[in-house]
């Protein structure tokens with residue numbers, strides 16, 4: 001097995017695993033949105049007549065078995081637990097003065113979802129800090145209150161793993177930085193640069209039960225989706241244009257995140273927001289977006305079969321998704 | 334069941350009041366399980382006490398199923414220093430685990446007037462709810478009126494409430510139900 005090269009792709013999270021063969025049993029990794037896992041080995045499973053190579057892991061906090069297809073290790077954002085020195089930088093970010101929180105809930109939902117998947121541990125800290133400063137303006141709506149809690153959970157688990165302290169102590173460190181006791185000030189260093197977020201992944205519901213069993217739901221990418229990359233780029237582009245023409249940002253999978261409490265804000269903000277986004281979207285040559293759902297679903301089976309034939313296509317497509325994004329809200333840089 | 338083990342002498346009426354308040358917060362029975370000697374192995378040079386070691390090493394009654402043990406101590410609890418320094422420790426909790434400690438050292442003086450005793454009891458109860466909350470996997474909360482708000486926060490009221498906010502209470506209820514099944 002080759003050693004994991006220390007350098008990461010420009011603008012990607014620290015420790016991102018680009019070569020699954022570098023993973024060996026005992027390695028501690030972070031599976032975005034899932035938590036700290038320990039690699040236990042490799043496995044081959046047959047699904048729908050196709051052999052699928054899998055990385056087998058155990059989630060540390062509850063011992064849950066986690067399986068990732070080898071070909072998806074990099075696209076799900078699997079990465080090494082952040083180093084001690086990087087985590088220190090995260091604390092300098094947490095303790096820095098907060099910028100104004102993002103008030104447009106659609107932008108906030110989208111950016112926070114992206115940060116949790118691709119932003120590394122700093123991205124998770126950005127979500128916690130951003131929602132924290134938003135909570136000073138008004139109580140968080142239910143969905144975001146839950147996201148605040150689950151992001152805290154992820155952040156605390158990774159700090160605890162990286163620094164080797166109990167989770168409750170890791171959380172004390174977080175809040176010592178975020179809301180220091182009266183009279184306590186810190187000598188802060190410049191925090192790490194936030195990860196440049198890709199144009200966000202399409203988020204869709206699981207297609208078949210087999211995928212659920214693999215733990216592939218909730219990660220934003222699915223087997224069926226890989227197939228669509230290979231199957232019909234033209235159809236997808238059509239889908240994307242249609243989507244943008246309709247200004248349907250909020251109509252993506254994440255639309256559900258717009259809770260009842262916030263629905264009232266939507267009409268006023270939808271229009272300027274829809275105008276602001278396409279430039280970035282169009283900069284990417286052929287970004288993978290959700291194909292129209294009606295077209296994609298009935299083909300799920302065929303798509304899955306094709307996925308096995310063309311799993312490699314995921315990587316270049318992902319690279320093409322990169323587009324400039326404004327820096328995250330949070331610390332002053 | 335929450336079993337309260339004291340590692341220093343406390344007034345029986347104060348403990349009874351604490352037991353009632355914890356029952357209200359979590360809907361779990363409480364038991365005052367007697368006084369034990371603080372473990373010498375947790376003592377640090379300079380008179381402080383390693384909070385994590387204390388919780389691991391202190392003697393306690395045998396527990397069953399989802400029982401939680403809360404130690405009450407008078408010690409100056411120490412945490413390992415973090416990247417920005419050592420946060421002040423009002424207690425320590427095995428997040429999602431079985432044991433927690435709360436120290437009365439940082440509480441306002443108990444005094445002997447009705448008001449000062451009441452304020453002391455409320456603050457003690459608040460801290461106990463906080464660290465038991467961690468045992469039920471609760472995280473810190475941004476609401477300064479909630480017991481899961483950090484104990485050192487400048488936003489806390491002078492005599493803070495001994496209760497959880499709706500979000501934290503519902504989460505604790507879910508976790509308690511889950512542990513029972």
Ligand SMILES: [Zn+2]
Pocket residue numbers: 168463467473483
């Ligand atoms: Zn706490």
Ligand SMILES: [Zn+2]
Pocket residue numbers: 474475476479480481482497498499500501502
């Ligand atoms: Zn709360």
